[in-house]
Amino acid sequence: MLRAIRGDVLHCIADPAWGADPAAVETLADALVLIRDGRIERIAPAAALLPQLGGGVAVDDWRGCLIVPGFVDAHIHLPQVDVIAAWGAQLLEWLQRHTYPQEQRFCDVAHARESAAFFVDELLRNGTTTAAVFCSVHPHSVDALFEQAERRAMRLIAGKCLMDRHCPPALADTADDGYRDSKALIERWHRRGRLGYAITPRFAGTSSESQLQACGRLAREHPDVWIQSHVAETRDEVAWIAQLYPQRRSYLDVYDHYGLVRERSLYGHCIWLDDDDRRRLAEAGAAAVFCPSSNLFIGSGLFDLRAARNAGHRVALGTDVGAGNSYSMLRTLGDAYKVTQLLGAALPPADLLYVATLGGARALGLHDAIGSLQPGRDADIAVLDPAATPLLARRTALRDDPLDRFFALTALGDDRAVRCTYIAGEPWNR
């Protein structure tokens, strides 16, 4: 099965290192992306490649649009579909007031299925082709999500939330049940097509030491699954965790103690870390997930991306819906830029592109499969229209520079700018 996509190619093939490595970005104006059996086979100038194509090859004409790798949203919550844009409260109160009530609705399988279908379509409408997703405590919520992802041939990582204390009884599992349910889900879903499982303790505040031990055991028994959790999101939370685990050096050290800080482990927020924590993430090959819209919307604080880059640990970007107020990775990048500006160091356009694509893929350990448009990669692609609104059209006409256009899309764009999303070479039909 052969398909070709025509437009202006823009992708990262390496870490731009805060603008220091211009060769990290590849651009090709009016290019043809040739796709065979769901993978990228070749990229070449359209003028050169078109004459060589046989008549039977469909050419999708997106001239004037940017062809970029599909976005990687490395932190998002399925059961918070209906929490988004809830008013007031910071993290610990937010969980009690807004989140737990909605998560309880997921005991209903039909609600979980309906929500999962909406959720996956919102991701795709926004050009997100891979996500790492927290499901609810109910194993069927994972089934519901993976069924929807599989139906769309989408690459997705997800896991059942583990929490056995400090939460409503209806949402609590136990260390044993959580272990057993997670294990069954791993066996059912992990590496089935493009799906992957993540061991998902919500955070150290809602898991007992026994549960974290059980998570560590799961992690040892399944060295290639992902791990995802939250760390150091707000100061109040950090203080509470210090009370719960007085014997641990830091909040991150709680997870580390149970063997949960390693490659393919994804820690949401990482705002209130110190340099020892950052070094530990780097050494372990673990990743921080920067969730700027969420961190602003519920007032958690400012993630220091430059400190993270200096420490050399992996960083991905997450929308963190529902505390985040947008499924759009473009809008999330707009907020990421604002956070770096508030901290006195504007994130360069190449690094904005990187953190939402190849940087995310690296954090997930999936950079050989996704995150760039290099030959052999999955053809997970977003087509971005730099003229999606009158304002974008005027702004992006000023300079004929794909990276500048991408930057303008992060400042001014949203789901409208995503003209098409390809999943393994097939256009998703909204």
Add this chain to the structure above:
Amino acid sequence: MLRAIRGDVLHCIADPAWGADPAAVETLADALVLIRDGRIERIAPAAALLPQLGGGVAVDDWRGCLIVPGFVDAHIHLPQVDVIAAWGAQLLEWLQRHTYPQEQRFCDVAHARESAAFFVDELLRNGTTTAAVFCSVHPHSVDALFEQAERRAMRLIAGKCLMDRHCPPALADTADDGYRDSKALIERWHRRGRLGYAITPRFAGTSSESQLQACGRLAREHPDVWIQSHVAETRDEVAWIAQLYPQRRSYLDVYDHYGLVRERSLYGHCIWLDDDDRRRLAEAGAAAVFCPSSNLFIGSGLFDLRAARNAGHRVALGTDVGAGNSYSMLRTLGDAYKVTQLLGAALPPADLLYVATLGGARALGLHDAIGSLQPGRDADIAVLDPAATPLLARRTALRDDPLDRFFALTALGDDRAVRCTYIAGEPWNR
């Protein structure tokens, strides 16, 4: 000329005082707003009023939409139409690198006219019916803007930028020329229809003491014109102004010394004020203009809205395009909310509505004419669709509460949510 608009009315009739006064907000589901000769005559339940209307009255059916007062954008720059979404730099470098080069293009009358038409249409597309606008140093830029506003019968306040030092020679006026040109513009435009003039010294860094003196003289000679400028936007700027005016207690005191702090004076940013400054603003009846998107986009800092409200001075909201990255007051409110969350006090939905409508009108001293939908006010109206996107539709279906819907629009909405903008009772056709 009679017209009726049908929908869910939502407006402030007083200051909600950080949620303390629920009676400050009026709502009426399925209401009819009756408009005669460009003014609001009456609001009543549609079921009661419809039978009383004669057959000749046009009824615009916006059932399911919110009918709110048109937004008041109290700080925006016409010559920065093409600065928006420029990458990098904080204020002082931003002016040199991005702003001044674009402002120089305004020496060309044709460019000024074309930009003004686009600019005014963007405001209206976003439901903004009144704005206070900085034009370029060229008097013809004011003519260009007012001509476009007049053509659309829009209420607009604007002024020629005054700056006679620390700027490119092509953009510098002199104290005398600036005085004379401003005076001629006041005579030509002030109180012509719904237009108003603002004496517009860019900021204390680019005006000599002679120029500020000339501004003070203009202000005395024309006690009913507006005054607009910038104050205390960044720490570097504050330090620089302290060097330039060592004899003044504070940055705000520079303007005060020249008689420029009074009613109908609008000071953009006001981030780095102290409580004495805030008291002085309150005492003088002057207003701070909170520009959250700009303050985040160029990393200026966080405006402390609660301190402002505690001091009792007026506060309006501004997009500050082009350092602000959106013409949408909904998106600007979304950023305002995030700033208040970062400072630990979530702004209530009623106060979000207030600062963008009646609060802005009060800052401008125009609350008898605009900012609410009370009888006698100009029929400047925005029609907001709470189901403008699939996500908004899902979110706003959860609760049948107009204020909650408005809040969701500030978190999730943008220009798409503005279904129609009425100017003095007439729908603007995009």
